[in-house]
Amino acid sequence: MANKALRFLKALSLLLVIAISFSAAAAQAPSYHDVRPGYGVTRIGWLSDYCPELKGTNGDTMVYYLESGKSGMDVMVLGGTHANEISGILASTLLVELAEVKAGRLIVIPHANNSAAMAPDSRGGLFLEQVKIAATSSDRIFKYGDRYTLEADQPEFAADPLGAESRNLNRVYPGKPDGTLTQKIAFGIMSLIVKEGIDVAFDLHEANPNSALGWNIISPNETLDIAVLTAFELEERGIRMIPDRSGPGFAGYSHWEWSRKGATSFLIETVNPAMETGLKADPIVSDKFPIERRVGIHLETILTLMKYKTELYGGEFEIEGVPGYEQLMEKGISGFLR
Numbered sequence: 001m002a003n004k005a006l007r008f009l010k011a012l013s014l015l016l017v018i019a020i021s022f023s024a025a026a027a028q029a030p031s032y033h034d035v036r037p038g039y040g041v042t043r044i045g046w047l048s049d050y051c052p053e054l055k056g057t058n059g060d061t062m063v064y065y066l067e068s069g070k071s072g073m074d075v076m077v078l079g080g081t082h083a084n085e086i087s088g089i090l091a092s093t094l095l096v097e098l099a100e101v102k103a104g105r106l107i108v109i110p111h112a113n114n115s116a117a118m119a120p121d122s123r124g125g126l127f128l129e130q131v132k133i134a135a136t137s138s139d140r141i142f143k144y145g146d147r148y149t150l151e152a153d154q155p156e157f158a159a160d161p162l163g164a165e166s167r168n169l170n171r172v173y174p175g176k177p178d179g180t181l182t183q184k185i186a187f188g189i190m191s192l193i194v195k196e197g198i199d200v201a202f203d204l205h206e207a208n209p210n211s212a213l214g215w216n217i218i219s220p221n222e223t224l225d226i227a228v229l230t231a232f233e234l235e236e237r238g239i240r241m242i243p244d245r246s247g248p249g250f251a252g253y254s255h256w257e258w259s260r261k262g263a264t265s266f267l268i269e270t271v272n273p274a275m276e277t278g279l280k281a282d283p284i285v286s287d288k289f290p291i292e293r294r295v296g297i298h299l300e301t302i303l304t305l306m307k308y309k310t311e312l313y314g315g316e317f318e319i320e321g322v323p324g325y326e327q328l329m330e331k332g333i334s335g336f337l338r
């Protein structure tokens with residue numbers, strides 16, 4: 001009876017958190033995403049908590065905290081740096097909906113560039129605005145956006161030395177609080193890393209199936225050993241991921257700049273068939289690259305990287321409820337979305 005009462009109170013408190021957060025969302029955020037927090041979510045905030053200049057703009061986005069109350073590592077996961085890289089968004093969403101952290105803390109931002117989610121994908125030829133996935137309760141609708149911040153949110157990009165790439169969140173770190181909207185988003189994420197003392201950070205991406213970036217774990221030299229051991233273990237389980245190193249030439253990229261602030265950082269790349277020019281392939285249903293395979297690899301890679309991070313360098317982080325590659329391939333993503 002005590003356990004039932006405890007779970008009831010926990011569920012009730014979570015509902016209150018969600019209700020308050022969504023009420024704030026209606027007033028504060030111009031774009032809504034269907035993320036349904038699970039029992040592990042202890043509170044919900046905003047990126048504008050770390051960069052007040054984002055408040056009321058299309059760049060503000062929700063931040064989910066999963067706190068164990070037990071000391072351990074602080075971990076951050078980002079999806080939606082590029083809003084057309086849907087498997088990273090869905091992997092982040094599953095963490096929010098299913099994960100329960102038993103030691104340490106997890107902070108998840110499923111839609112890092114909310115402005116980019118408000119534009120249809122302009123590169124793959126699909127011009128999609130959303131995708132639909134069946135779930136245990138009902139069909140779920142997810143925004144499918146662009147690689148770049150919405151042009152209307154940054155019309156000055158044409159005069160920028162980076163051109164359109166100035167609207168690419170993964171080129172403008174560490175950002176500026178008084179810069180362009182994309183720079184403000186980057187600054188907010190960097191400020192979160194510093195303020196929350198993030199120990200390990202992941203940026204989830206997808207690439208064109210023909211790109212050399214596909215199926216990569218990219219990290220600075222200092223932590224390449226973690227990526228290599230992870231790749232070896234994943235290979236034994238039938239998952240081929242390639243460890244790759246980055247250097248000063250990656251200035252402006254998430255994992256490189258985050259690591260300069262002390263966070264052990266990784267950029268994980270799967271692939272998206274819809275990015276193959278001219279094919280107009282479905283980004284969800286695919287014989288060769290189904291969404292459950294890509295999401296499963298993202299989650300399995302995160303869990304394995306954390307395993308070797310703790311084994312090689314110490315620290316504690318314990319997480320439950322996250323489906324791995326085999327589970328997602330067996331049940332499909334529909335079997336896990338709320």
